[in-house]
Amino acid sequence: MIAAAPASGPLWQQVLVALAVFAAALHVLHDRAPGLLRRLRLGLARRLLAGRAPLARLLGRWVAPPPPAGSGQTACGACQKAGCAPRPADHMRNTP
Known part of the structure; x- marks a missing residue:
C-alpha cells in the first residue's frame, strides 16, 4: 500500500499562503x-484574445x-487625422 504524504495543514491554508506569495511576487x-x-x-493578453471563447477574450x-x-x-479619440483636433497655433490667433 502506498502511503500518502502528510499534509502540513488544511488545503485552504496552503491555497491562501500560495495566493499571498503570488500577490507579493x-x-x-x-x-x-x-x-x-x-x-x-x-503576451498573455495576446494569447487570450487570439482564442474564440468569449470568456477568454474578456x-x-x-x-x-x-x-x-x-x-x-488625444481627446478626440486618437484618430490621427489632420482636422481632428485644432492645432496649437489656432488657439493663439486673435480674430476680430
Whole structure:
C-alpha cells in the first residue's frame, strides 16, 4: 500500500499562503521591473484574445495593460487625422 504524504495543514491554508506569495511576487515585479510586467501582460493578453471563447477574450481585455501615456492619444479619440483636433497655433490667433 502506498502511503500518502502528510499534509502540513488544511488545503485552504496552503491555497491562501500560495495566493499571498503570488500577490507579493507581482507587487515586487511591478515595483522593480514594470517593463517586464508589461511585456508579460501583453503576451498573455495576446494569447487570450487570439482564442474564440468569449470568456477568454474578456479575460484578455482585462489583463491587457493600458496604453502608454505618450502614445499619441488625444481627446478626440486618437484618430490621427489632420482636422481632428485644432492645432496649437489656432488657439493663439486673435480674430476680430
